[in-house]
Amino acid sequence: MPFKEKSLIFAPMEGITDIHYRETILENYPEWDFVATDFLRAPSVGPYPVKHVLKHYGKSSYEDPEKQRKTIYQMLTTEDALTEDTVSKIRDLGFKWLDLNLGCPSKTVCKHRGGSFLLSDLQALRKVIKTIRSHFPHTFTAKIRVGYKDDTLFKDILRLLEDEGVDAITIHARTRDEMYKGVAKWEYVKTAVETVKTPIVGNGDIPDVYTLPFHNLKFNLSKEFGKDNSSKISLKFENILNDKFESVYQSFGAQDQIFSSRYPGQAISLGYSYQF
Numbered sequence: 001m002p003f004k005e006k007s008l009i010f011a012p013m014e015g016i017t018d019i020h021y022r023e024t025i026l027e028n029y030p031e032w033d034f035v036a037t038d039f040l041r042a043p044s045v046g047p048y049p050v051k052h053v054l055k056h057y058g059k060s061s062y063e064d065p066e067k068q069r070k071t072i073y074q075m076l077t078t079e080d081a082l083t084e085d086t087v088s089k090i091r092d093l094g095f096k097w098l099d100l101n102l103g104c105p106s107k108t109v110c111k112h113r114g115g116s117f118l119l120s121d122l123q124a125l126r127k128v129i130k131t132i133r134s135h136f137p138h139t140f141t142a143k144i145r146v147g148y149k150d151d152t153l154f155k156d157i158l159r160l161l162e163d164e165g166v167d168a169i170t171i172h173a174r175t176r177d178e179m180y181k182g183v184a185k186w187e188y189v190k191t192a193v194e195t196v197k198t199p200i201v202g203n204g205d206i207p208d209v210y211t212l213p214f215h216n217l218k219f220n221l222s223k224e225f226g227k228d229n230s231s232k233i234s235l236k237f238e239n240i241l242n243d244k245f246e247s248v249y250q251s252f253g254a255q256d257q258i259f260s261s262r263y264p265g266q267a268i269s270l271g272y273s274y275q276f
């Protein structure tokens with residue numbers, strides 16, 4: 001098992017989980033066990049210079065051992081791209097966790113036979129996985145969808161990844177054609193756990209806890225008086241409606257539940273100040 005059970009892993013998101021976003025999460029929310037870069041696309045012609053591979057990850061996370069330990073390097077490739085070269089550079093920089101993106105639904109990526117396209121061509125998928133596995137001795141994981149057009153190859157894909165020595169599989173429980181629509185079907189996560197022994201990470205429509213609006217109606221009154229307005233009297237009311245703080249737990253297939261509820265109470269204060 002490459003990580004502890006029930007680890008909390010922040011999903012990679014191109015254009016969102018850049019170095020600044022990831023470091024903000026790592027510095028402020030230590031409950032997250034891991035974060036991930038978005039995907040570095042292996043080039044088809046002309047290998048990347050090492051500094052490009054490092055830049056994708058971000059120098060400050062690279063130079064901080066704890067941030068490096070908690071940051072997964074994600075890549076995306078195709079059967080014909082420079083997989084071996086890209087993986088070797090990631091390995092030689094010292095990264096210990098490489099994730100392969102097999103879920104990207106983008107038309108351009110799929111047209112070039114990368115991302116979720118590989119879920120429809122198991123021969124090409126095996127070739128790519130073998131190449132990465134034989135050049136990356138540390139944790140190597142794959143992030144998949146349940147299939148390309150449909151789920152018919154789902155179990156074959158899981159077994160292939162297991163046979164080729166992938167250390168864990170993240171399942172975004174939608175097909176490629178579903179893109180990000182509808183709800184992720186977590187039954188597939190269960191099926192995966194029952195099909196292979198490889199650790200499975202569930203992804204998609206994770207339950208949410210959010211705070212309902214809090215109607216804190218306030219009233220402030222102050223009056224200056226006396227010689228040179230040196231005296232001031234003030235009156236304050238807080239939470240006139242006596243509203244409560246409430247947060248709600250929301251999850252697919254379950255009824256919304258109140259997660260926490262408390263009355264902060266009302267407050268009245270009367271003040272007097274004098275300026276000498």
Ligand SMILES: Cc1cc2nc3c(=O)[nH]c(=O)nc-3n(C[C@H](O)[C@H](O)[C@H](O)COP(=O)(O)O)c2cc1C
Binds near residue numbers: 012039101172180
């Ligand atoms: C804007 C955006 C960018 C994404 N970029 C990536 C990516 O670079 N690599 C990846 O594996 N998944 C990527 N994903 C997919 C997410 O990691 C995740 O699998 C998907 O959003 C399902 O989770 P959700 O239902 O909680 O949004 C991206 C998703 C979004 C919305």
